[in-house]
């Protein structure tokens with residue numbers, strides 16, 4: 654029985670062709686991946702350009718309701734999530750406190766039972782008024798401008814801040830007389 658002898662040169666050139674084909678295919682896939690990545694990146698940039706972040710930010714000035722909707726002696730936490738403010742009503746006034754810790758900017762929690770705001774990051778504590786009394790926070794929480802609109806509702810305006818240590822809490826727009 655005679656075996657068919659395949660010339661060595663022919664084996665080499667066929668396997669080389671196979672290797673070449675594999676190499677070509679892998680380069681083609683890398684090319685396609687690079688192209689798809691670049692196209693995806695381009696469209697992502699375009700979408701970010703068409704819909705910038707600023708469109709989704711809550712307004713800096715907003716109405717929160719009428720003064721008699723706020724209970725004396727209570728901290729109203731309804732606006733914390735969306736607007737980052739606590740609305741506090743004491744005996745004679747209503748004020749809007751910033752929920753940004755004055756240590757490194759974390760968000761404290763209002764603890765009703767302990768009557769204090771407690772920061773989860775490094776343990777700073779603030780009294781209901783916003784005055785710091787424990788932990789590393791170097792100064793009280795800030796307050797925002799609070800005024801009445803023509804329709805009798807309260808407007809909180811976060812573009813203007815008042816700092817206790819600068820004597821600004823006495824400003825007539827740092828609180829609302831009730």
Ligand code: FES
Pocket residue numbers: 754755756757758759772773774775776777788789790
């Ligand atoms: S950020 Fe609030 S205690 Fe550090």
